[in-house]
Amino acid sequence: MDYLKSVVPSQLVSERGSNLVIINPGSANVRIGLAKQDTPFNVPHCIARHTTIIGKPNLLDQMINTQVTTTSQQVDRERAFNTKTASLLKIPYLDGSSSFGSRKTARIDGYNQPSTNTKKDTAFPWTDVFEDEPSSLPTSETSAHRSEDNADRAAPDVTDSGESKRKYRNMIFGEEAMRISPKEPYTIHRPIRRGHFNVSPQYSAQQVCEDLVAIWDWVLLDKLEIAHSERNKYSAVLVVPGTFDSREIKELLTIVLRDLCFSSAVVHQEGLSTIFGNGLSTACIVNMGAQTSAVVCIEDGVSLPNTEKILRFGGDDICRCLLWIQRHYQNWPQLRTDVLAKPIDMLMLNRLKESYCEIREGEVETAATVYSYEDGMPAVAHKTNLTSLNVPPMGLFYPNLLVPELFPQPPRTWFQDHENMLEETWNMDFGGGNMGLPVWDSFAVSPLNPKKEEKIGLAEAITSSILSAGRIDLQRKLFSSIQLVGGVGLTKGLVSAVEERVLHAIPPTEAIDTVEVLPSKMDPTFVSWKGGAVCSTFLHLFMSMILGILDFGREAWIHRNEWMENGIRVGSAKKYRDSYYIQAQAFCFINS
Template identity: 60%
Template structure:
């Protein structure tokens, strides 16, 4: 501790952070980097595998439900009109009475501080193996085994060049997987949906875990340049969403320690890590992700489990709402936009949302370039006037405006262990099961089978709340039950995640939350704190800070222990918040 008080923060990050890999998985993107880095790599959390079962791109997911009932359609239109009234813009089906009134226009000169490439087109992924002729040494007998027999027999002929050029890549990772032409024979797999492993009858658990291992292994090799044989020199910090169940955390730990071969690992929650990432100790953390949002309160470096709220919507839903709004107003070009069969269209919508959507009063239009993508053809450009751009982000407060869920969450029957990582279960006395081997602690049992011997204590699963964002924040803070803490939390709201970058969101949250607090509560001030770090990766940064400060404590799980024995539920080795570090974390935020 004396050393921590005297050492320069950048020196400590350099000393301890060079062998710490921070992994922050999310529904849409995974953020990975060394703790000593200023920012992580952000990579779409998906993988595409070549398949012979489909003649075109197939999205391997659970059943898709895109049917809109009459009641849902009416609720959506009603929500739009409520928002229109608040923003002082025409209602959904109301024509502008005086078209001579100038409308507020977005920038059209190509400059945008958040996204300098807002009008740039995406390109289709080249799914073929690169021309091997240039990479294979000339006429070497030792190298001929690398070339197919038919090519060897016709060496130097046009047939050889055609055979090599038409070989498909077996696996494609990250954003490249989202830009595969629909006509290509690939199965696209998203590893996490709505804050959970994307397990369904169409995507079995074993396949999900194999794909997760393959993607993370590729990131470590291609982005961080850490080959498999060197990973025992590294430790991993897992910064996991609050939405994860303990079963999911165990499976991921098995991959990190077993398959990826890290020497040790520790688990921290996103909300807690975000507090440390901003140099705080107490805050209400609002995590606005791509497919799920969550709210949790942290007091003096300890996350409070009874304050957790999970909301089943996020940034991608706002993007889909943007498309619906434009189609209703007939401002969307006459192009085939389908985010299910063409994930590249979702990339386009996300970019438009990030570049043009904001929360502000008055009519908000913008001239934008919308790109269309048809099977392997170059992108088409369509200059169009987008309208009502301030409506989609307001859906955070009025979620009935959002299009009904295309991606239902995984079946909860898969999870047999509802133990929440926040619960202090190591103080509970568990009876020893008669079928447990005598060597259970320690045991020669294989690590992966260790969890089969877990005592089974059914607990309530985490529930998704049918609330708007303001109601969720208010309910979370008021559930603490202490007026002094409530007042402090209402003035210490922290927005994290990509959606937190939305223009005008901070004053909107402050205003909406203030109006949501019941009148009988003696609370009159609401404040959202400006993030000192990019909200997109502030939780990743907090994980790095926790890692360098907390390295060597008992919370770390070592590979040998995991493989030999697993972790006994009563041993005190719990993946729990580290609350001894908030004082030290303050000075590391800007390092």
């Protein structure tokens, strides 16, 4: 214990973090890496499987579950723009009218000059879907041959000797999967959507889990180079989003321990990992991902479940809004851009969003290059002038701009199986003492039904969350300790917009006059992942230790056979309840 009081986190990571894998699953991306790394591998959370079934949709989950934008949703979107956003940002209305006189324009700094970052103006290549084969070509020629566009080879070649055609790759992962031409015989699966397992009548729970195993196993093998035979030397930390239900967490633990063969595992909630990653103990965490945003308040390292707000919009919706606003202003070329049917179009829009979107007054515009991707043909560049680039991120405050219903949450029937993970299976008399007392009765356990999503904007969600915390002293501290994390947290101008709009959202009857967003000590995209290594077991001793690297009491460990037979059971008569009570207690599971 004296050593733990004196050791610095970096020293602890160096000594014990080389065999600890941190896994932070999200809807659009999964972040996986060793605790000793500064940043993880950030991989699109999708897998493309080769299919021989003619007519099978190339996007299983999206093509079947996606709804069409209704007229009322379109009207609501235009009303949100004209009555709210246009006035606030001092830009022309959609119908061309404006009360601001001459059109005020503001070019994005640095973007009116030739860009030194050529990545913004580079097309994404189509993925080569064929397996490598022996070749007599020199290495450089072989690489060049594999990089040729699929259109240059209309069909797999058949050799003169009658050899079979080139063989398709069975599975393709990550960004490569998103760059597969729609004409190729592949079906793309996304196992997590809108913060939940993407279970539906067309996408079974078993298939979802198998896809998760395949994606994560590929990252471990291809990126981290951890072979199956070496997995028993590694432990895993699961940093789970606040949107996940208890059954989803249980399935992830089974995947990590049974299928990926880690020796042990520990679960931590994303919000808690965030504050530990930034060295805080009390804060309002605003995690803005690709498809969901979550707000939760944390006091002294303990999550306050009544403050949690789940918002069903994120960075992907901002991308779609970017496309919508350009088409309305007729600035988008006549392209068949479809972010739902062609994932490669989403990659392009996401790059444009990250490069050019920001929040500030005036007409924010820039010259840019967009691409058309047509059925495996080479990408065609189109120069255009993107305008109103400050509108899409304002959808965070006015969700009607984003029309999140276009990409709804998966059906929830899978979770109505009455498998109560919160059951007091250990609550019995073991021959004396207090072992049979319901020690969890003092906690407000969350219900098993799916977590309620809020149909409000970000400012209202933050305000409502903090005001739900109770005490005025805690509320004041939380309003001055807001943390913006997730990829959307990098949006330029978002900090000042959140401070201003949250301040205006506070009712005048509340004695609050200060709102402050604290700067993140690291990339907001990865702070939750990094925080997964921060100590919570010894929270009262020091706040910035690396979680999962510390030694835990032997009574906290469980053998693999107990996990598989009895579910979640933690030593000392403690049982994992749900994600709210991960808190400062590390729950570990060990393979035998």
